[in-house]
Amino acid sequence: MATDLSRFRQTFIDESRDGLDAMEAGLLGLERGQADADTINAIFRAAHSIKGGAGTFGFGTIAAFTHRVETLLDEVRAGSRAATAELIAALLAAVDVLRGLIDGAAAGASDDPSACVDVAARLQALLDRQPAVAGPAVPAGPADTAPAGWRIRFAPQPEMVAGGNDPVRLLRELATLGEATVVADRSRLPALEALDPEALHLAWTVTLTGPAATREAILAVFEWVEGECELDVAPLEARRDAVSPASAAPAPTAPPAAGGGGPPAPAVGRGAAAPVPGDATSLRVSTAQLDELGNLVGELVITQSMLGQIGRDFEPRRLEQLLSGLAQLERNTRELQESVMRIRMVPISFAFNRFPRMVHDISARLGKKVHLRVTGEGTELDKTVIEKIGDPLVHLVRNALDHGIEPPEERRAAGKPEEATLTLAACHRGGEIVVEIADDGRGIARERVRAKAVERGIIAADAALSDEQVLDLIWHPGFSTASEVSDLSGRGVGMDVVRRNIQALGGGVELRSREGAGTAVAIRLPLTLAILDGQLARLGAQVFVVPLVSIVESLKIDPGQLGELAGRAQVYRLRSDYIPVLRAADAFGIPASAGSAGGMLMVVESDGRRAGIVVDELLAQQQVVIKSLEANFRAVPGLSGATILGDGTVALILDVPGLIGMTHRGGDGSRHGHPRDGLAVAA
């Protein structure tokens, strides 16, 4: 049976990535002085598993490279090697190399040994410097020239069978090597009343002839019972001279294939890896979740057959049955939907994992001391959201390291501990997830922000701005706080891009900062992107969906409260406030409908800013499944997606943050610029 090992490779790749993350986390812990046995064992185990799997699944380069890593770790584990900074740095570099090799394997590239030469040399240098435990067993000595045959005396200890080794199996195996004549020696057999049925009292002498019967092959048969028997293997011509009391077998060597073991010593195939079906979009699902799905589908099938039966011979008096069947269908569908949505949820640690290493590397490069504190990493979020917040998070963390956190001298001078604390926290708040990136650094200097904004022409030199308004300038497109562009943060990506990316996910960003005390950025994210609680509203002949979370209130328009501002923009007086008005029908070029005389005003809010959207009529509230406009049509400013309603028509989903951004830009000039371009706003 030749088994195709490639089917297991994806699992190996996934688990190796997890293992590398665990190694990295452990090594960083070790560096902080967390040198307990659990940490070291966890690092070792990860390396050990990767090596074992790589060898088994045909990734020779990975196995050979990891062998060095494992040997070093084994010495640390045994206490014969100290976990020096140099060693940890080399092992971290090895983790990076392995990530590259695993990525290569995932992409189906053949092993490229050159990718790991430098780091392999570094590891080897460390291994050479402190000759510790001896390397792997030396391969077997010179092969015997086969004599005509062998006489084998095999006298097991009475307890051998309890260890699971059956002498009959051993004799049978011996017989596969050639022609065997077996003679039992019953001399040790006690009298019946003294007989212990669980003990072995027999011994055997086997005469074995045949070309396959080499000394190695014979010793291999007895490899597992070495030490549990007396064994003497002598060539037939020779006299039986030495009977070793404990073991006649030479030093344990790697067993030949017939011994049931693997190939000897570092047996790593050098063959190129076969292409792996690359699947970066896979998701691991627990069997319990799959079972649950299976159950729900089973129930759905039962409901369906019940409804089918009602439908086949329907009579009015069975209406009640039909209704209860439909109710059951609705419940099944909802449960199935919830179950499927739960599978999409993954812990945010998937996005947080890269930071310990990143903070370690960057702070070392900048000469800053930073302690990273991570909380709530088990908080679950939709997989798509997790994938998309990665870049914004990296940007914010880099900003904190680069600009927020001071060098140790400066911190000491300010009376702060030299080691800064950077916190990454995630938690549930209402129907949303809040992710916060906070540092205890120098905070944002309002004067510098102001000066920069004036220099860039974003505000007038004499503009009177509140503290909050000054901070708000940071989100302005093209604003960068870095006086000089560093290679870390200054990549031409501003905070406005961070905000835009978060808003594209249906979330929001808030910034708090106190000079001298630190900065915190809170990111609010929806739990999922696929389903939305929506308010349906009619505009002319079209139905639109407005996300329920962004609606503050809806009211009948009182024409007396409508006003014009600066000639173009329309505002509505809402109690003591004025809010900009968005005539969505005009904005999307929908012909004015008969109901334009009255209409409803939906007051929506995003990022603390409000606007009123004029619609003809409010319809039902319902959950809608979001379909991507980009994937099916193209991105349209002011719309975040589409959905299909119960009657089969397509309804467009309004992008409230985007629309509000547009009204504010149209309304009060450049102060709150929103990067989205497009459609003219208001009547």
Added chain:
Amino acid sequence: MPSILAVDDSPSMRQMVRFTLAEGGYEVVEATDGAEALALARQRTVNLVLTDINMPNMDGITLVRELRQLPAYKGVPLLLLTTESAPEKKAEGKAAGATGWIVKPFSPEQLLATIRKVLG
């Protein structure tokens, strides 16, 4: 159908072992570490145990030692999955009561040949 308890913390290894042994006509029960395996073994007796050595919670050597204490596991073959870099583990395993070992890396064919040899 002879049953085999396969213990390994690596999902890919478990997958490979399960697939190979199931193809070979064995019933396979899985555990992800020694502690889970021991709990399983107390509930039911299997015909053979195949265990990795390095695992969280309880390692393979301890598992073997614990299993040998159970009356039901006297004489049941307990095999260790070991690596060529750890010859001392074989001796340690034997001392704990292991029947034998399979050296990693191994091919599915080698695995099946060894199991066939032991279970007949």
